[in-house]
Amino acid sequence: MNDQLKKARTDQVGSLLRPQNLIDAFLSCGRNELDEAGLEAAQDAAIRQVVEKQRSVGLPVITDGEFRRLNWQVSFSDVDGWDLWQGSWRAFLANPSLISEGEKPGTRGKDAVESYKVPATAKLSLQSNFPLREFRFLRSLTDAPAKAMLMGPDRVAQMCDIAGSAPHYDSTDQFLNDVASIQHRMAGELIEAGCGYVQLDEPSYTGYVDRATLERIAARGENPMHNLARAVAASNAVIAGYEGKACFGLHICRGNRASMWHREGTYDGIAEYLFANLKFDRLLLEYDTARAGGFEPLAHVPKGVTVVLGLITTKDGAVETIDGLLRRIDEASRFIDVDQLAISPQCGFASGISGNLLSEDSQWRKLDVMLETAEKVWGTSH
Numbered sequence: 281m282n283d284q285l286k287k288a289r290t291d292q293v294g295s296l297l298r299p300q301n302l303i304d305a306f307l308s309c310g311r312n313e314l315d316e317a318g319l320e321a322a323q324d325a326a327i328r329q330v331v332e333k334q335r336s337v338g339l340p341v342i343t344d345g346e347f348r349r350l351n352w353q354v355s356f357s358d359v360d361g362w363d364l365w366q367g368s369w370r371a372f373l374a375n376p377s378l379i380s381e382g383e384k385p386g387t388r389g390k391d392a393v394e395s396y397k398v399p400a401t402a403k404l405s406l407q408s409n410f411p412l413r414e415f416r417f418l419r420s421l422t423d424a425p426a427k428a429m430l431m432g433p434d435r436v437a438q439m440c441d442i443a444g445s446a447p448h449y450d451s452t453d454q455f456l457n458d459v460a461s462i463q464h465r466m467a468g469e470l471i472e473a474g475c476g477y478v479q480l481d482e483p484s485y486t487g488y489v490d491r492a493t494l495e496r497i498a499a500r501g502e503n504p505m506h507n508l509a510r511a512v513a514a515s516n517a518v519i520a521g522y523e524g525k526a527c528f529g530l531h532i533c534r535g536n537r538a539s540m541w542h543r544e545g546t547y548d549g550i551a552e553y554l555f556a557n558l559k560f561d562r563l564l565l566e567y568d569t570a571r572a573g574g575f576e577p578l579a580h581v582p583k584g585v586t587v588v589l590g591l592i593t594t595k596d597g598a599v600e601t602i603d604g605l606l607r608r609i610d611e612a613s614r615f616i617d618v619d620q621l622a623i624s625p626q627c628g629f630a631s632g633i634s635g636n637l638l639s640e641d642s643q644w645r646k647l648d649v650m651l652e653t654a655e656k657v658w659g660t661s662h
Contacts, residue, residue: 285425285477285527286561288340288622289654290661291588293531293564294429294479295352295628296345297635297643302326306350306633323348324417331421337644338651340662341477342426344418348410351537351632352481353439355430358410359462361402361448362440386539386595399444404458409466415475425477428470432482432530433459433518434511456510460517467518471526479529479564480515485554486534486566489545508550509557516559529562529588534571536627539595539637546573555580562586567608568593568626578616587616590626592646597638599645605653618657623650 305322308314314322330345346352357364411428418426437456442449449455467478487493488508497504519528535542547554547565555563555577563581566572567590581587591608592600605623612621629636629643654661 282476282524282527284662285341287586288425288662289658290339290650291341291529291562291564291622291624292339292343292647292650293533293590293625293628294343294346294427294481295349295630296330296343296347297629297638297640298345298347298633299326299329299640302347303633327417328421331418333644335422335424337647338661339647340425342418342422342424343429344414346414346429346628346630348414349633352429352628353431353435355411356436356459356463358406358408359404360407361400361404362398363401364398364439397439397441397444399441400448400455401445403448404455404462406462406465409469411466412469412473415470415473419474426475427477427479427529428475429479429481430463430466430518432480432484432511433463433514434484435482437514438484438487453510456514460514463518464520467522467526471522475526477527477529478519479531479562480518480560481531482511482515483531483533483535483543484511485532485550486543486545489547489549490534490543491545493543505553508553512554512557516557519559523559527562528560529564530558530560531564531627533566533590533627536594536631536636544571546571547577548573551577551580555585556582560585562588562622564588564590564624566590566626567612568595575612575615578612581616581620583617583620586620586622587612588622588624590624592623592625592650594625594627594629594636594638594643594646596636597642599642600649602649602653602656605649606656609653609657621657623654623657625650 302322305314305319309319327344327347331342334342354364411430415428433456436459437452440455442452442455470478488504494504515530563585565587578587589612591605609621651661
């Protein structure tokens with residue numbers, strides 16, 4: 281099964297648009313109008329429905345849509361010494377649309393990593409494996425291949441206020457090492473529970489080609505290539521020792537919150553080092569706009585690694601055409617064997633609970649087009 285997952289021709293990053301009644305349940309819980317049990321019941325019902333929908337359309341890999349999450353980052357929320365959960369609730373209740381004043385969909389939004397940093401209040405220790413809780417319920421609903429999603433360790437470290445974390449941490453290296461260690465345990469517990477596909481979401485990597493982010497790194501007196509190497513080592517540390525026990529994917533994008541984007545820059549500047557050194561089976565790469573650049577960097581991907589081309593945008597409801605997607609896959613195959621390719625949306629449909637600016641109908645139509653395109657290219661969508 282792991283080998284089949286490694287080469288699956290279609291994928292979806294994880295999050296799906298939440299139904300309005302689930303969003304309302306989160307709001308009611310946050311306002312103390314609904315207790316935790318009531319919220320969990322609403323989550324369970326919504327997950328049952330979205331799992332059945334995914335099975336009915338024929339997706340080869342099932343997720344819970346991230347329906348228990350306020351945002352994609354709370355996979356690392358049940359950790360003593362770093363309180364992301366309460367801050368996520370405050371941000372959600374203050375602005376349920378998650379679009380700040382002055383931000384517009386389809387534009388470069390404010391960099392949430394820079395504007396919202398959380399200090400460590402103690403040495404990190406895992407309180408509860410949030411993705412494991414998600415997976416156990418998902419597994420109870422289906423025996424189809426199911427994916428668990430974790431925020432990548434470098435992204436976690438970018439969100440930590442290291443300067444405010446003394447005396448517990450005095451360097452990013454120390455903090456990142458502890459994050460990777462905790463996530464290694466989380467991944468192991470998921471695999472032990474039967475999870476066949478573990479994915480790290482690591483948008484931090486595009487920071488090493490984004491001009492504004494690079495300027496901030498330089499202003500701190502840091503070397504971006506050193507930071508990139510440190511990030512790759514941390515990603516690999518999460519899955520070290522589990523090789524062959526599950527399929528491991530790593531997703532890279534340039535921001536997705538509320539149909540906005542947060543970073544620019546092509547893969548060219550980091551591809552040779554990044555693709556050669558990551559130890560993952562599948563690389564899910566944003567490729568829906570010119571911001572990602574051309575397919576030339578894919579020539580650096582080693583044999584045996586599947587590149588999942590994120591050609592389908594989640595930022596608007598315009599449904600891609602099969603012919604257009606076929607042309608893009610053909611372009612990519614000039615730099616990497618088509619047998620190493622797969623296709624997916626460029627990101628989730630709802631990085632935050634409010635989701636992106638498209639309808640559920642458009643979401644499912646996009647996934648249908650993805651499946652049909654794969655059938656034409658590889659003779660299968662699985």
